[in-house]
Amino acid sequence: MTNTGLGGGFALIGMAESDVGIVPEKSPRELCVQVTLDAIHDAGLTLKDVDGLITCNAFAEPIMYHAEAVAEYLGWQPRHCVTVNTGGGTTFMAINMAAAAIAAGMADTIVVSMADSLRSFMTREQAMIVQSSSGHPHYEQPYGPTVPAYYALIARAHMDRYGTTEAQFAAGAVSCRAWAAQHPKAQKRDPISIDDVLNSRAIADPLKVLDCSLVSDGGAAVVITRKDRAKDGPHRPITMLGYGEGHAYEHISQAKDLTTSAAVQSGRAAYAASGLTPDDMDLLQLYDCFTPALLIQIEDLGFCEKGEGGDWLASGVTLPGGSKPLNTHGGMLSYCHPGNPGAMFGLTEAITQMRGDAGERQLPDIKTTLCHAQGGIMSSHASLILGVED
């Protein structure tokens, strides 16, 4: 069964990002409050025009009733107010839940807002332990797996099954960094080579530190409303053309297949809802928590045959000037990765490119974008296809 009913009826009319990277001067709650207001203002609205808030909790400052706390901070009593958590997939699942809530009459205009500060409000040890606690407390965590180790298990299985090489994984990191070099806000902007990745510090074989995403602070928010209400704002509305989810398992040791993910299901549902195909996507914003995740999404979302993701990435097609621009802000590998909000920055970059507001890094004719996020260890997937009308 596909989750397609909301495609085409809803639009993203406002967006905001905080400063990203190392942002010690604001707590996660304060970042979330800031981007909530900024996104509403970007939509040409004020708080009284918005009646829904959806947030994600923060690892660095957990709050039992997170969304309520953010609303309270603003002295705001929205009609619909809820905190969701599906890990890294929270982003687009929350946006789909916002559209569903509007369709159900629970609110007219909703802001989806999230922020976290893994870099400045946690020690490195705390950040590692809290993230690896996604592992099963009885059957995984006692053995000492790290999050890179979980993804290394996937990488090794892909190498064994399809002959994928460490250099092919590295090509994804090189591509993201090449784009980040063009973005003034990116946390890491110095260009890197395949050899730089291969020679970087070993973390969990075959993954090196440059195969791993950043540890960052930052937040972002978007405003969603029905398409027929979206015409009067200051920006070109971005239409949600299709959306799909896939949920396979929670713990990697329970995966039926280590090398093919439920991005197959989420992608199929989103393509079906939009009536579009992978070839129609002008821009890809995929979930690059680790380079093998990026490579497997490329395969599972239909940009090449299964097992050929390594060759596809190594061909340079995603680099600046290539035919399939990917993570043009630099992705979580180079722009920022504050934990669960990570994919929001792929979304804000997609909106920026589709509005035509990307300045020096603006790409010509970006009419459709595929945004993808995942939670867990390639466990749950959300694919969101966005479009802009002429």
Added chain:
Amino acid sequence: MAKPVPQPTPTEQPFYDACARGELALQLCQDCGHRLFYPRTHCDQCHSHDLIWQTASGAGRIASYTVVRRGVSVDFEAPYVIALIDLDEGPRMMSQIIDADPESLAVGLSVTVDFAAWSEEITLPVFRLHPALAGDDS
């Protein structure tokens, strides 16, 4: 901090009791014949609760592995090997492969179960390369 130690539920206790005896125990569904891991109240194939415990052979193969170079906490001294093991009886489990030269590991190699104390109360299964594959010093 110390290494995480399971706190078994009553459903799980027979698994840990078996580990303490040096046996790897799996649940078998009496209705559909599926063998389960991890322990559950219901079969994850047919959802029957008619499950019995059986001792597994302890033999399996490496489905995937990684050599962790940066440990998750100070309680885990790197390098160490995390692996997914496909047991001969069917289920897959995460474990460590101990006393192995990382260079000698590969997907598909045969392993056998061993047991290691994680606390005074809890013993966990770990794996070694099959004796025919292990080097002279292991």
